[in-house]
Amino acid sequence: MAPxxxxPPRLLxxxxxAALSLSSGFVTEVMGRYHAGVRQVAAEFGWEVVPAPNALRGPDYLDANPQARADDLQWALQNPDIHGMVSIIGGDDSVRLLPFLDLELIRAHPKxxxxxxxxxVTLTQFLRAGVMAYHGPALLTDLAENGGMHPFVVEGVRRxxxxxxxxxxxxxAPEWTQARMDWADEGAQAVRRPxxxxxxxxxxxxxRAAEGHLMGGCLEVLDMLNGTPGWPGxxxxxxxxxxxETSNDVPPPHQxxxxxxxxxxxxxxxGAAGLLLARARxxxxxxxGELYGWVRRVLREAGREDLPVVANVDFGHTSPQLTLPLGGRVRLDPAAGRVTVFP
Structure with a gap:
């Protein structure tokens, strides 16, 4: 049986x-960018973004206190005045939160x-708790996009x-970028990236068309999670x-x-039904070309030359990115060239 x-209730x-720093506390070094994200989210969606109690305590404190980061998630889940949560930015160590996360709490308060x-890491724990989660933009990235949020991002979040x-x-996406901007330069916030x-x-x-529930995320982070108690059964x-998808660490195709x-x-x-492969940053x-060769090679080795695979999809570490409802169902139809989401 499918899980x-x-x-979770819609965000109207x-x-x-709640803005959460579950990974890096880097946000305190680019507070102008943070406030731009808060303003743009309010303008596009009407949401009021509020920082969790520990979210703005800085990188040194949050690095030394993974439980404080997990406490912020649990504060947001239990607080009746908080209706949803957004990651401020990524990092490389939220796997350290696993001992402090409570799946029962996630399931009891689905947001x-x-x-x-x-x-x-956290998206996957929501799935383990039986709650859908949303792979999409962070507050400091596409939600605080230079020159305003991209319409492709707005449409994806809304749907x-x-x-x-x-x-x-x-x-x-009708256009894409991986151009870097200096987030500390508040004057550049109004300048659109190339x-x-x-x-x-x-x-x-x-x-042949195939359908299943969405699972996944960043491959490097899934590799850190693999083999821990947080790995899905x-x-x-x-x-x-x-x-x-792959990150700006740029893992080589053979990896x-x-x-x-x-x-x-x-x-x-x-046992997979299909594969969405993101545009590689x-x-x-x-x-x-090497990446595509490796994907075909491994699927051939696994006896899955039948598996529908669509690559160069806009989610992850390039912009603008889609919002994917993990746990929601998706249908891949290679003949029609369609990917349909059933949220």
């Missing part, structure tokens, strides 16, 4: 959303949690978190459509292949 996930205009990158639930088709024209998706393999992986071989060894690929054209 069941509770859908007037909702209060929308939005984030990506190192937030993959996943704001609108009345109904099926919708994903689409390639964008490349959109180049669409790439269907790597598969001919086989029953959660079975029948899943995997949504996998992605090795991680996928681990998934094959666990039986995850054997800072990859050259040659690296992209």
């Amino acid at each position: 069941h996930f509770i859908r 205009s007037g909702s209060r959303v 929308a949690f939005l984030g990506y990158s190192d937030a993959t 996943a978190l704001v609108d009345e639930p109904q099926p919708f088709d994903l689409a390639p 964008f490349h024209p959109g180049d669409g998706w790439v269907w790597l393999q598969g001919e 086989p029953e959660l992986w079975h029948g899943a459509v995997l949504a996998l 992605v292949g090795y991680w996928l071989r681990n998934y094959a060894g666990q039986g995850i690929l054997a 800072d990859y050259t054209g040659e690296m992209v």
Whole structure:
């Protein structure tokens, strides 16, 4: 049987959303960027963003106190005046929160949690608790985008978190960027980043349509989680459509292949329904070709040449990015070139 996930209540205009520093406390070094994100979220969605008690205590304190970060999540879950949560920024160590997270509390107080990158750890714990979670922009990234939030991001957040639930088709971004800006330069906040024209998706393999619940996140973070008590059991992986992306650490294509071989060894690929592969940040054209070769190679080794795979999808560490409802169902139709989400 397919696993069941509770859908958190929608975040409507007037909702209060807690800003959480579950990973890095870097935000205190770029407070102008933080306030830009708060303003833009209020303007686009009508949400009031409020910092959790420890969220703005700085990188040194939060690095030394992972329990304080977990306490913020649990404060937001239990606080009746908080309706949802957003990750401020990623990092590399939220796996340290695992001993302090309470899955029963997550399930007892299902609220929308939005984030990506190192937030993959927390997103995955929501799924383990049987609650949908949302792989999408963080407060300091696409929500505080230079020159205003991108319409592609606004549409993605609205369809996943704001609108009345109904099926919708994903689409390639009309343009994309990985250009870096100095977030400490408040004068540059109004300057739009340079964008490349959109180049669409790439269907790597598969001919027949398939459907399953969304699982996944950042591959590097999933690798840190793998083998810990926070790793999902086989029953959660079975029948899943995997949504996998790489970070600005730029893991080489062969490393992605090795991680996928681990998934094959666990039986995850054997039971998967499909694969969404994100646009890889800072990859050259040659690296992209190698990546696609490794994906096909590992799936062939696993006997899954039938698995529908669509690559170059806009989620993760390039902008603008989609918001994916993890735990929600998705249908991949290679013949029609469609990916339909059932939130």
